[in-house]
Amino acid sequence: MLFSELSKYYEKLEGTSSRLSMIDILTEMFKMAKEGEVTPIVYMTQGSLAPSFKSLQMGLAEKFAAEAIGMSAGRSKEEVLKEYKKSGDMGLTAEEFAKKARIKRMKSEHFSVSDVFERMLKIAKTSGQGSQDTKIKHLVVLLSSSEPLDNKYLIRFALGQLRLGVGDATILEALSSAFTGSRDFKAELEDAYNKCGDLGKVGDLIARKGERGVKGLKVELFSPVRPALAERLPTSEQILEKMHGRCAVESKYDGLRAQLHIDRKNRRVEIFSRNLEVLTPMLPEIARAALHEVKADEAIIEGEAIAYNDSTGEFRPFQETIQRKRKHGIEEMSETMPLTLFAFDIMYLDGEDYLDRSYEERRRKLESIITPKGRIRPSDKIVATTAKEIDTYFENMVGDGLEGIVAKDLGARYVAGARKFSWIKLKRSYRGELSDTLDLVIVGYYLGRGQRAEFRFGGLLTAVYNEKRDMFETITRIGTGFSEKMMTELEQRLSRIKVKNRPARVDAVVDADFWVEPRFVITVRADEITKSPMHTCGKDSTDTGYALRFPRIISDGVRDDKSPEDATTTKEVIEMYGMQKRTRLGEK
Ligand code: ATP
Secondary structure, eight states, X not given: OBHHHHHHHHHHHHXXXXXXXXXXXXXXXXXXXXXXXXXXXXXXXXXXXSOGGGOOOOOOOHHHHHHHHHHHHTOOHHHHHHHHHHXXXXXXXXXXXXXXXXXXXXXXXXXXXXXXXXXXXXXXXXXXXXXHHXXXXXXXXXXXXXXXXXXXXXXXXXXXXXXXXXXXXXXXXXXXXXXXXXXXXXXXXXXXXHHHOOHHHHHHHHHXXXXXXXXXXXXXXXXXXXXXXXXXXXXXXXXXXXXXXXXXXXXXXXXXXXXXXXXXXXXXXXXXXXXXXXXXXXXXXXXXXXXXXXXXXXXXXXXXEEEEETTTTEEOOHHHHGGGGSSSSHHHHHHHSOEEEEEEEEEEETTEEOTTSOHHHHHHXXXXXXXXXXXXXXXXXXXXXXXXXXXXXXXXXXXXTOOEEEEEOTTOOOOTTOEXXXXXXXXXXXXXXXXXXXXXXXXEEEOOOGGGGGGTOOEEEEEEEETTTTEEEEEEEEOSOOOHHXXXXXXXXXXXXXXXXXXXXXXXXXXXXXXXXXXXXXXXXXXXXXXXXXXXXXXXXXXXXXXXXXXXXOSSSOOTTOOGGGSOBHHHHHHHHHHHHHHHHHHO
């Protein structure tokens, strides 16, 4: 496929405000792709060059993009920057300059998608002295031999600002239609994606090997599994009932979720976060322990890394564990405050995929390859058959400063990438007045008024994720509780991802001063979930949805560990609303 054809699909995607037509456009686009092109097209459409765990992001600085645009159009960088100041969009500026320079240019070179992808890879990978010049040169080659519309998308891509608003589920649905003729195969594609965390690989599999190829995909080392998530219920009785009278109960540690991939023969360890990003450099003591302590040649195990004092039995607060996410002083910190990995699952061992084995079998295997006192040790666990046992265990855990418990279905497989009742969490915060916190996606923001005018920021419009519809549904505006520092930071981050119209995957009845690409997640606490016609979260046939009363942001800025699709879901809000009612009824 020519890149100029891809640009035209991007233009159509940008112009649509409906998710369904987005899928139609993507379907047609995938059908046009030649063998081997599906992977680069999938990555590029999501604005990247590789899955997140390969840590290969585009993100050229604007001044270099301006230089490349200038060179390709025979103009100065200053002229480009002047124009950019007016339009606020470097892609549009590139398109304009290319239009004006057109007559002077040679004939277009008709770059293929693969040509562009390869050059973009070179741009991303070039580093060290003189690398900026090399990057600019590659970009100039692409810009000066392409159409104006291509220039727009080339520049947006190079800057990491493509923002087509296409999510994972949308791509999966389109891949299903393009290569099987129906959207029904989406669930199997999603299964494959959950096993390898790589949408490009799934695209390539269905295009080359068809349905059988996708179904046969096995877990592989260094290709992270998308994590299983827990449902919530308010009481031990309900948990036990859901688990048919018998379940495992583990401590819920409040640290960093870590998935370890261990290849002992080649002395290679990689650690992935909940979001499938590479955590290895942040957890050197865990990576070292993986090679020395885990009795296996190859394994994928999962757990929670937390600062824990072995001699006092004391767990340190999350704020201390999270300090590891800094860039500097990590080795030192790994000595003064080493983390312990409380392992709670195993997905792969010495050539065998463990995802479909029962919890009991996985747990037994896990306990057989690590020791109870190691830096990597099994999470604490009991097997309960009465609600009282669960309650006592819960109280003990909370007494030890932990978050609560996670109950696990003894017979269940590892449900990758999904929130299912095979794991049920019960947290300290569900009891008493406070309900659980919510992770919300920012979809828009408001200008500051009155005292806040100087910040150009006056509040947020936020949404939850509806998995079934693959849409973001608004749930609340947040107008209070921001520190000055937070307002400045939010304005800076959000103004960079502003989009002209409401994104196709955002469902809203209220307006925002500025819409933004759904990208950033914040954690919010509220007094209550109420019914409201103002928001689209879970709206019913009378157009009444759910909203939050007295919402306040409690995360320190945006949560970099969660992607928009990891936000609280509509289904969870409805469940939380039900739990809230039940608790209140119980009180009467
Ligand atoms: P939360 O903010 O409540 O941790 P979450 O959306 O990040 O929610 P959930 O699926 O709701 O994730 O809860 C499971 C999380 O709890 C896991 O992501 C993991 O990091 C953590 N955790 C701590 N201890 C355990 C355990 N023993 N088993 C499973 N998960 C655990």
